[in-house]
Amino acid sequence: METPTEPTHVIGICGGAVAGSEAAKLFAERGALAIVFEQNARPYGKIEDGLPRWHVKLREKEYARIDDNLDTPGVFFVPLTRLGGDIAFSELTDEMGLSAVILATGAWRDRPLPVEGIDRFVGRGLIYQNPLVYWFNHYPDPDFAGPRIEVPDGAIVVGGGLASIDVVKLLNIEVYRRALRERGIEEDAVKMEQVGIAETLAKHGLSAEELGVEGCTLYYRRRICDMPLASVKDPTPAQLEKLEMTRTRIMEKVMRKFLVKMEECCVPVAPIEDGDRLAGLVFRKTAIKDGRLREVEGSDFEARAPLVVSSIGSLPQLIEGIPAEGDLYPFDSEERGVLRGLDGVFGLGNVLTGKGNIRDSRVNASVVAERIIENLIGVPDQADSLDDMSDALHEEFRARAQPVVDRVMAGEKLPPEKIEPILERVRKRWDEVEYAGDYRAWVEAR
Numbered sequence: 001m002e003t004p005t006e007p008t009h010v011i012g013i014c015g016g017a018v019a020g021s022e023a024a025k026l027f028a029e030r031g032a033l034a035i036v037f038e039q040n041a042r043p044y045g046k047i048e049d050g051l052p053r054w055h056v057k058l059r060e061k062e063y064a065r066i067d068d069n070l071d072t073p074g075v076f077f078v079p080l081t082r083l084g085g086d087i088a089f090s091e092l093t094d095e096m097g098l099s100a101v102i103l104a105t106g107a108w109r110d111r112p113l114p115v116e117g118i119d120r121f122v123g124r125g126l127i128y129q130n131p132l133v134y135w136f137n138h139y140p141d142p143d144f145a146g147p148r149i150e151v152p153d154g155a156i157v158v159g160g161g162l163a164s165i166d167v168v169k170l171l172n173i174e175v176y177r178r179a180l181r182e183r184g185i186e187e188d189a190v191k192m193e194q195v196g197i198a199e200t201l202a203k204h205g206l207s208a209e210e211l212g213v214e215g216c217t218l219y220y221r222r223r224i225c226d227m228p229l230a231s232v233k234d235p236t237p238a239q240l241e242k243l244e245m246t247r248t249r250i251m252e253k254v255m256r257k258f259l260v261k262m263e264e265c266c267v268p269v270a271p272i273e274d275g276d277r278l279a280g281l282v283f284r285k286t287a288i289k290d291g292r293l294r295e296v297e298g299s300d301f302e303a304r305a306p307l308v309v310s311s312i313g314s315l316p317q318l319i320e321g322i323p324a325e326g327d328l329y330p331f332d333s334e335e336r337g338v339l340r341g342l343d344g345v346f347g348l349g350n351v352l353t354g355k356g357n358i359r360d361s362r363v364n365a366s367v368v369a370e371r372i373i374e375n376l377i378g379v380p381d382q383a384d385s386l387d388d389m390s391d392a393l394h395e396e397f398r399a400r401a402q403p404v405v406d407r408v409m410a411g412e413k414l415p416p417e418k419i420e421p422i423l424e425r426v427r428k429r430w431d432e433v434e435y436a437g438d439y440r441a442w443v444e445a446r
């Protein structure tokens with residue numbers, strides 16, 4: 001890492017996954033130095049820890065892309081460095097004198113389940129989606145040291161978005177695998193996802209009833225045909241009708257292929273307690289009145305379950321020193337990504353909205369959304385390679401980063417004497433985390 005002899009822009013990027021690495025590469029291609037602070041040893045973010053591990057090919061391709069971005073000359077990776085812990089936000093904005101700071105830290109905080117006091121049951125009958133998927137992706141690793149989760153039969157999932165489909169599939173795959181194992185049949189989770197649970201059982205001449213498995217149930221606050229599984233911006237009545245049919249068809253396929261049950265039009269209103277454990281939820285029916293979702297008085301019913309999974313979305317993790325408005329950071333708009341009130345701080349990727357979904361994306365224009373979704377959730381009519389979708393995703397992230405890059409590059413460059421202390425700080429951190437400056441060697445060893 002040599003200090004440039006000419007004035008140069010130096011950008012601090014927090015988060016090294018899709019959004020952070022795409023921005024880093026764009027900056028480096030324009031002659032800037034991009035310093036990428038990543039809290040983990042590996043930089044793959046949602047792709048590694050949020051997307052269930054059955055997306056084997058897609059993950060490999062995504063890893064390769066992120067590796068390629070972070071291995072670009074001019075990009076300096078700083079692993080094991082958490083903004084708000086190992087490095088303070090004020091150090092980046094005030095002390096280091098960087099040309100700009102980019103927040104690309106994603107959305108890792110589960111949106112709290114809106115039932116008074118429910119979080120006291122976390123780990124005792126209640127789990128949120130992010131730690132569940134993390135566990136599922138990592139528990140096969142021989143050195144996995146996280147908490148062990150035993151998935152019981154008959155779990156309840158509160159959700160309705162794309163991620164909740166991953167959750168119900170994951171739960172049922174775990175439960176049916178165990179039931180098969182008890183009969184001496186070993187099935188691989190990834191294979192089971194590809195083939196489907198119904199077909200896996202049929203192959204062994206078994207049924208859910210014979211195995212005594214109930215499976216999990218997804219509870220959604222609106223109708224199945226309202227699920228955000230496919231969408232069109234401002235649909236015409238005809239488009240809406242088609243959309244509703246599409247959503248219903250997609251969900252019915254999920255239910256058939258993965259033996260998932262579903263209850264529509266209900267919201268959780270109270271816990272069912274059993275000692276210090278959560279033993280299920282009281283739900284209330286909902287109805288749409290005057291275009292608004294209303295709870296129907298007197299319609300409460302109990303749903304008892306050994307495990308409740310909340311899968312109602314993710315929010316950005318709030319970081320000390322960065323102003324927040326409620327649950328989100330005050331970015332002026334998704335397009336510009338400027339953090340209001342702080343000059344030179346921008347957001348990119350999921351940190352902007354907390355959304356990691358496909359519906360609001362321009363990707364829809366280039367790939368038919370319905371097909372992306374069906375392929376992503378494993379019920380395609382026509383099996384497409386997810387490669388095209390991954391290309392489109394990266395194009396999207398690059399396109400969104402471009403105006404931020406243009407804006408920063410239009411600002412003044414830093415003279416070499418101001419760059420040297422920044423790079424000195426990076427070298428010091430590299431020593432602390434024992435990173436020798438060779439990105440490829442580092443990730444290959446992990």
Ligand SMILES: Cc1cc2nc3c(=O)[nH]c(=O)nc-3n(C[C@H](O)[C@H](O)[C@H](O)COP(=O)(O)OP(=O)(O)OC[C@H]3O[C@@H](n4cnc5c(N)ncnc54)[C@H](O)[C@@H]3O)c2cc1C
Nearest residue numbers: 015017018019039045046082083105106349350356361389
């Ligand atoms: C085929 C496909 C299509 C998709 N299409 C879309 C789409 O159209 N639109 C869409 O929005 N999404 C889409 N997704 C989902 C997509 O995977 C996520 O949106 C994307 O991976 C999020 O990337 P990110 O870099 O914003 O966040 P993350 O992947 O969450 O990365 C954040 C990184 O920041 C690090 N980090 C977090 N906190 C800190 C901290 N304090 N200090 C330092 N580092 C930190 C994390 O460790 C992580 O590495 C699609 C996915 C697939 C597979």
